[in-house]
Amino acid sequence: MSQHTADQPQTSTLAAATGPDWWRDAVIYQVYPRSFADSNADGMGDLEGVRSRLPYLRDLGVDAVWLSPFYASPQADGGYDVADYRAVDPMFGNLLDADALIRDAHALDLRIIVDLVPNHSSDQYEWFRRALAEGPASPLRERYHFRPGRGADGELPPNDWESIFGGPAWTRTTDPDGTPGDWYLHLFAPEQPDFNWDHPAVGDEFRSILRFWLDMGVDGFRIDVAHGLVKAPGLPDLGSHDQVRLLGNDVMPFFDQDGVHAIYRAWRGILDEYAGERIFVAEAWTPTVERTALYVRPDELHQAFNFQYLSAAWGAAELRDVIDRSLDSMRPVGAPATWVLSNHDVTRHATRFANPPGLGTQIRTAGDRDLGLRRARAATLLMLALPGSAYVYQGEELGLPDVVDLPDEVRQDPSFFRAAGQDGFRDGCRVPIPWTVDGSSYGFGGGGSWLPQPEGWGELSVQAQTGVEGSTLELYRAAFAVRRSHAALGAGDSVVWLDAPADVLAFRRESGGAGFVCTSNTGDSVVRVPVYGDVVLASAEGAVVLADGFAELAPDTTVWWSTASA
Structure with missing residues (x-):
């Protein structure tokens, strides 16, 4: 049975300073609740733990917090198997905890986005x-x-x-x-039967669920498997088609069917009834960025994750291509591009970039840790310089790598227990994050943690990096602050590419008389570029050396420049 709050439904009461269309240039921080902060020492993160760390997120400089599922669930797939969409699972707390978290976040000028899982339910629904x-x-x-x-x-x-x-x-x-x-x-685990969205009762139920959480005061929804709700008529065979096990961009009869758009147009009507600019964010794996753009037409959803960008290798040519295609596809529908490098379903980018390209987004080897971190920091500054909204995944601001050596007996990813050689890859990016240098769970909670943390995890903790010049945490804090304060950064729909060496991305952005240039050297050697202005921020110490009107950029680094408008 669902739990209920005693309070009246609330509306978002964020300070007016957050401004209209806040979502167009927002930095949104993903919290995976079971791995963020544990308030009761049971080894599992919870809503009260998240609530206690909201000041950290406010000080980090993000605009909104996206919470992965905390609904009542048997936890066959990390909470993405929902048994009651109107209840909080006891491992995370209760509805009063959710209500307090939303209210506290709003008091700190943070918005709350919650996961919605409409493609499938739990088999215990x-x-x-x-x-x-x-x-x-x-x-x-x-x-x-x-x-x-x-x-x-x-x-x-x-x-x-x-x-x-x-x-x-x-x-x-x-x-x-x-x-x-x-x-x-069940497109996912057997414990996750797919809904039939051709049946009117399914739509009725989810419209009711939307109103329940909007009345609680949430500021938006991230829609899980947004591309999967509608299946091709007759459920046709794929035949000889190479069926990819992991989420990808192939054309499939169970993904990205045109019928999903009628559902989202109906949902948008509900959202627009509520004050406070609530938003929808689609997890939509599509064959092309042009197909992704269909989800964010003016009468549908507000944002869609840019998985083509997440999947791009660290290289100037490929990155420029996906940036151009992303901006070009979003511009006609008036939606902002979104940029993301890591989440709870893929190997952290500090580990992806530590390995050779071509291995995809699920990496099982640690690779060159120093190289991976250097590239990850450079990739983050590049991402944050692009027009639109950026998503960051908990712990990436600490430079956390994936944990690639978890013993088999602790793994919980359902893919590990399935056939066809799956490897439980997602557990490695879900290990609880470290808050302190020492302690039984490095400050995650008062006891252990549901997935074991590596020895030395404390060296990457919030405590270890706070106030330390050059640390990854302080780099993120500085980047978010510059992004908020520099007139040329944030919302927009284009960049001006500048001439640069083959391995370098260089682009200009301008607004209100202020200019900004981002330069990223994705190669393995020092390159010379013009001095564009004053160095605002660099991804690494010694990233740029100025001499004779030129700048020498170190390999795998990004530099931000403040300039006058051209």
């Missing part, structure tokens, strides 16, 4: 439990994708679709009399 218990005649089965099997006795799945986590995307049920029954679709 009331509809699904009743659908199984009532058998094949249950009308609740129409709210999911139940199908008879193929073969003489229905022993084969209804089609050849495979789960993102490996193995078939179908699981066969057992009827109440004990005989084998129909199959149900």
